[in-house]
Amino acid sequence: MSVKRRSPIRKFLLYVFLIIGAFICIMPFLWLITTSLKPSTDIFSEPLLIPTHFYFKNYIEAWNSVPFGKYILNSVLMSVGIVFCQTLFSAMAGYAFARVKFRFRNALFMLFLITMMIPDAVKIIPNFLIVKNLGWYDTYTALIVPRAVSVFAIFLFRQFFLSIPASIEEAAKIEGCGLFRTFFQIILPISKPVIVTNILFSFLFAWNDFLWPLIVTDSEHMRTIQVGLAYFQGRYGIKWELLSAATIFSILPSLAVFLVAQNYFIEGISTSGLKE
Amino acid sequence: MKKFLLFLLVLVMSVSIFAKTQVVFWHYWDGENGRKLDSLVKDFNSVHPDIEVKAVFIPGSDLMTKIQTSVLSGQTPDMAISDIISVPLVIDTGKVIDLMPFVKRDKYDLSDFYESTLVYGKVGGKLFTIPVSSSNLALFWNKDLFKKAGLDPERPPRTWDELVQYGKTIKEKTGKFGYELYLDGGEGTTWQWQIFLWQAGGEFLDPNKGYRTATFNSKAAVKALQFWVDLTNTYKISPIASWGLFSRGEAAMVMDGSWMTQFFPAQVDFELGSAIFPYPSDGKPATNMGGEQIFIFDTSKEREEACWQFIQWFTSTKVQVDWDKATGFIPVKQSVAKDPSYNAYIKNTNRLLLPFIEAQQYAHARPPIKEYSQVSDIVARAIISAVYKRGTPQEVLNDAAKQVNALLGKE
Amino acid sequence: MLERVGGPKARHFFQKEKISLGVFLIPAIVIVLVFSLFPAFYSFFLSFFSWNGFSPTKEFVGLKNYRTALNDPELKNSIIVTLIYSLLVTFISIFLGMMIALALNEDLKGKKLLRLFYFIPVVTPSVASGITWKYLFDPYNGVINSLLKYLNITGPQWLNSTSWALFSVSIVGIWKRIGFCMVIYLAAIQDIPNSYLEAAQVDGATGWHMLRYIKFPLLMPSTFFLIITGLIDAFQVFDLVYTMTNGGPIGATDVLGFLLYRHAFKYFNLGYASIVSLTIFIVLFILSAIQWRYTQGGAKNVG
Numbered sequence: 005m006s007v008k009r010r011s012p013i014r015k016f017l018l019y020v021f022l023i024i025g026a027f028i029c030i031m032p033f034l035w036l037i038t039t040s041l042k043p044s045t046d047i048f049s050e051p052l053l054i055p056t057h058f059y060f061k062n063y064i065e066a067w068n069s070v071p072f073g074k075y076i077l078n079s080v081l082m083s084v085g086i087v088f089c090q091t092l093f094s095a096m097a098g099y100a101f102a103r104v105k106f107r108f109r110n111a112l113f114m115l116f117l118i119t120m121m122i123p124d125a126v127k128i129i130p131n132f133l134i135v136k137n138l139g140w141y142d143t144y145t146a147l148i149v150p151r152a153v154s155v156f157a158i159f160l161f162r163q164f165f166l167s168i169p170a171s172i173e174e175a176a177k178i179e180g181c182g183l184f185r186t187f188f189q190i191i192l193p194i195s196k197p198v199i200v201t202n203i204l205f206s207f208l209f210a211w212n213d214f215l216w217p218l219i220v221t222d223s224e225h226m227r228t229i230q231v232g233l234a235y236f237q238g239r240y241g242i243k244w245e246l247l248s249a250a251t252i253f254s255i256l257p258s259l260a261v262f263l264v265a266q267n268y269f270i271e272g273i274s275t276s277g278l279k280e
Numbered sequence: 281m282k283k284f285l286l287f288l289l290v291l292v293m294s295v296s297i298f299a300k301t302q303v304v305f306w307h308y309w310d311g312e313n314g315r316k317l318d319s320l321v322k323d324f325n326s327v328h329p330d331i332e333v334k335a336v337f338i339p340g341s342d343l344m345t346k347i348q349t350s351v352l353s354g355q356t357p358d359m360a361i362s363d364i365i366s367v368p369l370v371i372d373t374g375k376v377i378d379l380m381p382f383v384k385r386d387k388y389d390l391s392d393f394y395e396s397t398l399v400y401g402k403v404g405g406k407l408f409t410i411p412v413s414s415s416n417l418a419l420f421w422n423k424d425l426f427k428k429a430g431l432d433p434e435r436p437p438r439t440w441d442e443l444v445q446y447g448k449t450i451k452e453k454t455g456k457f458g459y460e461l462y463l464d465g466g467e468g469t470t471w472q473w474q475i476f477l478w479q480a481g482g483e484f485l486d487p488n489k490g491y492r493t494a495t496f497n498s499k500a501a502v503k504a505l506q507f508w509v510d511l512t513n514t515y516k517i518s519p520i521a522s523w524g525l526f527s528r529g530e531a532a533m534v535m536d537g538s539w540m541t542q543f544f545p546a547q548v549d550f551e552l553g554s555a556i557f558p559y560p561s562d563g564k565p566a567t568n569m570g571g572e573q574i575f576i577f578d579t580s581k582e583r584e585e586a587c588w589q590f591i592q593w594f595t596s597t598k599v600q601v602d603w604d605k606a607t608g609f610i611p612v613k614q615s616v617a618k619d620p621s622y623n624a625y626i627k628n629t630n631r632l633l634l635p636f637i638e639a640q641q642y643a644h645a646r647p648p649i650k651e652y653s654q655v656s657d658i659v660a661r662a663i664i665s666a667v668y669k670r671g672t673p674q675e676v677l678n679d680a681a682k683q684v685n686a687l688l689g690k691e
Numbered sequence: 692m693l694e695r696v697g698g699p700k701a702r703h704f705f706q707k708e709k710i711s712l713g714v715f716l717i718p719a720i721v722i723v724l725v726f727s728l729f730p731a732f733y734s735f736f737l738s739f740f741s742w743n744g745f746s747p748t749k750e751f752v753g754l755k756n757y758r759t760a761l762n763d764p765e766l767k768n769s770i771i772v773t774l775i776y777s778l779l780v781t782f783i784s785i786f787l788g789m790m791i792a793l794a795l796n797e798d799l800k801g802k803k804l805l806r807l808f809y810f811i812p813v814v815t816p817s818v819a820s821g822i823t824w825k826y827l828f829d830p831y832n833g834v835i836n837s838l839l840k841y842l843n844i845t846g847p848q849w850l851n852s853t854s855w856a857l858f859s860v861s862i863v864g865i866w867k868r869i870g871f872c873m874v875i876y877l878a879a880i881q882d883i884p885n886s887y888l889e890a891a892q893v894d895g896a897t898g899w900h901m902l903r904y905i906k907f908p909l910l911m912p913s914t915f916f917l918i919i920t921g922l923i924d925a926f927q928v929f930d931l932v933y934t935m936t937n938g939g940p941i942g943a944t945d946v947l948g949f950l951l952y953r954h955a956f957k958y959f960n961l962g963y964a965s966i967v968s969l970t971i972f973i974v975l976f977i978l979s980a981i982q983w984r985y986t987q988g989g990a991k992n993v994g
Contacts, residue, residue, distance in 0.1 A: 018799075022795070022799075023805075025791070027808075029809050029870070030808050030812075031823055032815050032822070032823035036815075036819050093718040096714070096715040096716070096718070097715060097716055100712060100715040104712055112720075114983075116719075117979065118976065119731065120920075121923055121972045121976055121979070122727065122731045122971075123927050123948070123951055123968045123971050123972075125964065126730065126734040126951075126955065126965055126968040127727065127734070129730075129744065130733040130734065132352070132353075133352065134729070134730075150722070150725075150726040158719060159919070159920070163912035163915065163916045167879075167912050183708045183711040187715075197877075197878035197879070198878055201875065212814075218345070218346075219345065219349055234339045234341075243311075251818075254816075258814040259811070259814060263807065266807070345956070348959075370745070373747065463851075464937055465937045465939040465940070519831075521830060521831065522829070522851060530831070653957050654953075654960070657957075657958075664940060664941050665941050668941060686759075
């Protein structure tokens with residue numbers, strides 16, 4: 005990125021603001037960590053942000069009390085399935101909307117956007133009935149297929165593809181590439197930032213989803229982590245220290261995915277050798 | 281051939297000996313209560329070798345959703361519990377069986393139950409649910425703050441006037457609030473206020489017309505709401521804030537539930553007292569009930585019978601005494617409340633619970649209608665509006681009555 | 692030097708490849724049709740009935756739910772509350788998100804860690820966020836009022852005040868969304884070709900100029916995306932309200948998402964819930980149509 009000459013004072017002020025902001029952002033997370041490290045006797049002392057106890061046993065106890073391993077595995081399988089499908093199908097559709105002129109293109113896109121405006125709460129029961137009638141109840145299929153496409157993602161990809169310079173595709177056309185080749189061999193490789201962004205958000209959506217997995221699964225071996233967390237909460241009354249530890253378990257994968265995704269924010273068109 | 285037939289006979293016999301009727305029981309009892317239930321279920325299973333009850337825990341907030349989808353998909357459990365408020369919706373599924381035939385056949389004693397606990401399950405001569413647990417509300421106070429204010433820590437207020445007096449003294453002498461009201465809205469607010477309403481002689485919805493008309497804007501109701509307005513605005517002994525001041529030692533008295541006799545001691549750093557909630561000198565004592573009821577789904581004759589066996593066993597006085605001792609639930613049957621071993625146990629382990637057990641006889645039932653949640657929210661909003669001085673008690677209650685009547689009018 | 696990006700010429704590619712186009716679009720169309728559109732119609736169909744999801748029968752009531760809705764003070768209040776909330780949260784979080792993305796794109800030490808921190812609110816469960824913020828906002832013991840006291844200001848009642856509650860909840864909404872906006876912008880910024888910026892620098896452009904004339908317009912598609920998704924998100928929000936205010940006091944924070952939740956999952960008024968959902972949809976549609984017109988589908992770029 006471009007190098008700017010910044011006065012040290014400006015830089016310092018910037019740091020101060022950024023750090024204050026960052027602290028405000030992590031406060032609840034700190035509270036979770038602090039609570040998870042308290043022994044149960046001290047739970048009702050003042051909520052703190054800085055750990056005063058370091059009772060790591062809570063984590064072990066939380067992990068062992070319910071089959072978290074299985075829950076995490078289920079969530080991982082479901083999330084990978086959803087992320088893969090959403091990224092692939094949404095990128096393809098997004099590209100079609102951005103770059104291919106076909107009849108009713110705008111109308112179809114509007115229709116898709118409209119479906120985003122319909123609240124999820126009212127889609128739950130009809131979707132449940134569909135899934136039940138297809139015989140998918142209590143299976144991974146029910147967890148993945150209804151969410152195999154994300155209109156948000158289509159929207160995101162479309163916007164991104166719109167801002168790619170036309171020169172790239174013109175060059176591809178000259179070389180005789182059709183839709184498939186252009187998309188898979190040329191466009192996708194330079195779309196890493198948006199793909200990674202989409203993977204991140206699809207993953208977050210899948211990982212944190214509670215209501216749908218609750219409704220379409222029944223057996224304990226199909227439980228995902230969010231549903232498991234609700235059961236954990238119930239089973240263990242309000243043992244805040246264990247609950248916080250369990251909640252931390254459920255947050256860590258999202259953070260891990262973010263950290264990995266971050267690395268891809270460095271690359272982009274700037275490394276694709278675009279000539280002006 | 282003979283040997284083969286003999287073998288077959290033995291095989292069939294051994295299979296039928298081990299052929300238990302398996303029934304699935306959904307519940308949301310967690311923590312200690314859940315563990316007690318599991319141990320009771322184990323006891324039942326060992327005493328009834330031909331039945332196996334499988335208790336399945338479902339988180340409380342999701343039970344109704346699960347019941348809903350199980351009915352839609354045609355795969356219900358065999359029996360389940362629900363909160364008393366949700367019972368009308370469960371009955372509405374048409375998938376729970378009438379227990380009256382069983383009751384009559386086995387001469388099951390319904391009269392032992394507190395009358396108000398049976399209100400929910402009784403619909404037109406049929407009985408769809410049976411009470412299995414209860415809780416109620418009463419007064420807690422902070423003995424340390426009482427002492428600091430020069431009040432006798434062993435003598436709680438007994439009337440509304442005394443409540444105000446005590447509150448004023450607390451405020452003057454200690455600077456802390458006298459009494460904490462639940463002002464965070466919703467059923468938490470409504471069910472507290474209902475007690476004041478009943479104490480003043482009012483009714484929430486008209487029981488004579490199937491609970492379809494609002495009566496919470498009567499004179500008695502206005503009196504009850506005016507009292508809340510006075511506590512917060514006139515005498516200023518109750519804060520307008522979020523719940524939690526009592527447990528932080530910022531308010532000296534509060535109305536809270538029987539289950540708190542287990543939680544408060546762990547949470548607070550002051551000495552606690554409990555008593556039946558004060559009522560106006562020209563009124564009568566009252567309390568509100570929480571609790572669960574059990575019901576059987578329409579599955580097969582065999583499984584329904586097995587479930588009934590479990591219910592009979594679970595609601596027997598002996599088992600209920602054991603259950604209430606372990607969980608801190610309030611007895612739903614009078615024989616349990618009078619049981620000497622139960623009383624001795626409570627006296628020794630949880631004295632704070634005694635007033636709650638006594639209060640159960642004054643418990644009223646909230647209206648057993650499907651729309652109760654919505655009615656409750658409408659009234660809660662009115663109560664809070666009055667406290668925030670958005671209208672007079674009569675005005676806001678009339679307004680709410682209009683809304684509720686419109687909502688309930690078309691059935 | 693700046694050429695028109697993604698102009699009309701680009702859209703004429705691949706017109707003739709019908710089968711390929713089909714492959715690209717069919718999965719999306721099928722899934723959206725079956726799992727989004729069909730349920731939407733089912734829900735619309737339900738709006739003419741009175742049903743609680745438990746009873747085996749649905750009662751046909753015609754336009755009764757619609758009439759109730761038109762006279763429902765809670766619904767009207769909800770629309771206004773939600774509009775205020777969504778406009779505050781959407782635009783402020785976009786602004787702050789963009790600033791932070793730009794700042795964290797510079798050569799700053801520890802920027803990776805800072806990015807992680809700014810992202811944490813997005814993944815922190817609402818329960819934890821709600822409880823912590825509720826504590827911060829506590830009028831008597833909370834950090835915010837304590838800090839204000841230090842400056843000799845008596846802080847308001849925040850979540851317990853009918854005038855401040857919505858603002859307080861909005862702050863938490865913004866807090867939760869900034870990280871999301873930051874990430875979207877970070878990704879988009881990566882694709883602003885270095886060459887553009889270097890060329891501009893050569894031409895003598897200052898930091899401010901580069902921001903206004905290069906970065907900002909090139910980020911327009913992302914901004915459009917964030918506005919639309921921000922509004923859609925805000926119109927469905929309910930868990931923050933559920934944890935912090937329960938819609939109160941007296942409906943001051945009763946957003947449409949919370950009203951919908953109450954009717955669908957608490958009162959089980961499925962027919963009426965469909966109407967609330969329809970209301971959400973109509974308002975969102977109007978707002979989005981305005982956005983669309985203004986930015987020509989988010990494809991508008993500055994030449």
